[in-house]
Amino acid sequence: MVERRLTCLAVIVLLWGAAILKNLISLQIFHHREYAVRARSIQEVVEEIPAPRGTIFDRDGRPLAMSLASRSAYINPMKVDVGVASDLLGYLLHLDRAELYLKIKQAADAHRGYLIIKRQLSPEEYDNLLHLKSRIEWVSLSHESQRHYPNGTLAAHVLGSVDFEEKGNAGIEKGLDKELRGTPGRIRLLTDVHRRGIAPQTTIPAKPGTSLTLTLDERLQFVAEREIAAAVRAHNANSGSVVVMKPDTGDILAMASYPTFDPNVPVERGEDPKPRLNHAFSVPFEPGSVFKVITLSAALETTNLRPESPINCNGGKLTLFSRTIHDSHAGMWVVPMETVLAKSSNIGAIQVGLRVGPVNMHDYMKRFGFGQRTGLPLPGESPGKVYRLERWGKTSLASVSMGQEVSVTTLQLAQAASVVASGGMLVKPRLVLKRGDRPEPVTPPVRVLKPENAITMRQMMEGVVLVGTGSRARLAGYSSGGKTGSAQIYDYATKHYTHTYNGSYMGFAPITNPQVVVVVTLNGMHGEAGFGGQAAAPVFKVVAGEALRVFDVPKDLPESPAAPTMVAKNTEDLNDLAIADLDASGHNILEEGEEEEDRSLTVAAQNGTVAALTGPEKQGPPVAVVPAAPKPAGPRVPNFRGMTMRAVLAEAAARGLSILPDGSGIARIQSPPPGAPLHQGERIRVQFAR
């Protein structure tokens, strides 16, 4: 009897154990995943770790663009009572109830499952919604990031902008979007009953966007933008651009374009795209006379032409293959090559170009970087236009020599000017100084000009400022070189050049060791006031002066007011227009002055005597002269150029002068220039080169 009872008890216990085991197996094996998920959904929350977009700094570490976290509220319009939702959210988020009702209703009618109610919630609004969210499920909150540009329009074309998802849609924001954009991480949190996190477990670590340090200088950028805006308004131009560049490293210190825009304001449908266009980078134009720098540089490299070599300007008129080309400065006959540049003679440039030849000319255009993108990490760069040699017509060489039949960007001109300024090396422009903490490497420069030819070009370009068309670019306390350019805008409809001009100026300072290259372009100007020497050169003067001040470049000229410019007394002397098919042109009638052979234009300017000289191959009446002025009394700086160091030191010792020699070989540059008044105790810096 007892055994039977025991057996029954054992069976019951066994069955009980089996039932427990069956449930255990069901829970732990068959339904493990389901219950684990349910438990996790109750006990755990997954939070996103924000990864802010990288900050963009200027070269001194001042922020130009940065992102801040913001929170947004959104709902599913299909799952809400429109009236309740609009009442509640309108009250909590300080929104207009009727407007919100309409918005939700429209979204619901359109069967949209997602509607952002408000972005950038204040902390108070966020807390209110967070409390509300625990009771109603149809409100959701999301963490976002919003881009801010603290300086408003400053450097807008370089920085670009972002869309509502913080994805770059212009400028460097687009060009380096991948690097700037961070990857948000995820964190799994075990929570208590009050939904407080207990044990955070990072599943995916956040990867913030890389910060970028640009080569831009905020102060210079501001000055460049201010000046180009003023110039565009003053000359009633369509647009304008400025590029400031360091010639030794290729650093872009400022890149301004006008009209401009505020990147804080999102793009709207139907908005005029013109203000968002980077004219310095994306809009090519015919450069006109500034391109003569390339022509003359190629001549120095490939021919035996020197600055003093006589060039026949043919009285300002030349007919080539039934195409008549006029000089804006009529009446020039045989002048030295440096005068061709200083006075911006089209005929002279063509004569030089013909000596260079099409193959060399095309080769040097390419070597100077024209017709190719500079490679800056900005979208929409224009490579400009350099026709293949096979496509050149009979007069193409003549056109190209004076800056027609070629299109360039302001940035390409800055790159080309840097070749002259850096001693003949082509340095690729650089916009990014550092990516994160990693410095951006400088692309090795490529030699384009021999050093002595680069120095010669600098001297000739100094002549443009001292006695030529660029007198309005003359800096106080600094020597500078440059070239003006005024190109008629070609009308493709009528196949003729119009009387609307692109005025430009490219220059650098100081002459001995250029620290800054500035190129200014104004597009779509009318009349003589729209010439480069009139409109663009003053912008160069202000921007370059500010750049030299900001970078503490020591002055290389006396503080006293600069010697008066001989040829800039009337506006016609600033005329450097590249005229192609016009029959009439303004004649620049100058008085005949005393001639002085083998003296540079610099000497002539300082002495106020002769600016343009005649050579042994003189043909026709030499008229390109400047009015004589009385010579100032006192000692003058001797001409050391072309002398060996030994000879320079000997002559300086004999005259009791103090010399600061630099380099070795033949004296190439001296400061103060030959013939300049010598002040008491002043030292003469002489640069030697082989």
Add this chain to the structure above:
Amino acid sequence: MATLPAYLKKNEALTGAPQGPDAASRTKMRPVRDPFQLRALPHEHLFLYNKRIDNSRLVREADPKSRGACWSAIGAASVLAILLTSAFAPSVATTIAGYKLEALRIEERRLLEEHRGLDLQEAELLSPARLDQLARENNLVTPSSGQVFHLEGKPQGAVAMAK
């Protein structure tokens, strides 16, 4: 055990109760029951007194076995307590640290956001356009090149003066 009312009643009986034959006749009378009087507690009629006993010669007999058992019990309890503590302490500490960690993480994020906000505010206040406008309002002009002297070399933020 006597309660306080019972004790007081006993004292009243000792001091105020009539003595002699009248007392005997009076005690035979059935006392009038106080309707508010509580029912007596058990053993309320017992009164305990202290009696001084000299037990100075009484000595407890030594019992090594019971002492050992006592110490064993104490030791076992201590070991058990240590084991339990060491078993649960890490998880408790982890939980507390988790709370702290999460709180610090939230605080860090808040501070970082605040820092970035202040950076932005600083950048807006120091924007060249604003400074230029302020300078114009105060009739300040840009110093010319060479007019500025850095008094402490040329590092970032060096003091400068214009001559």
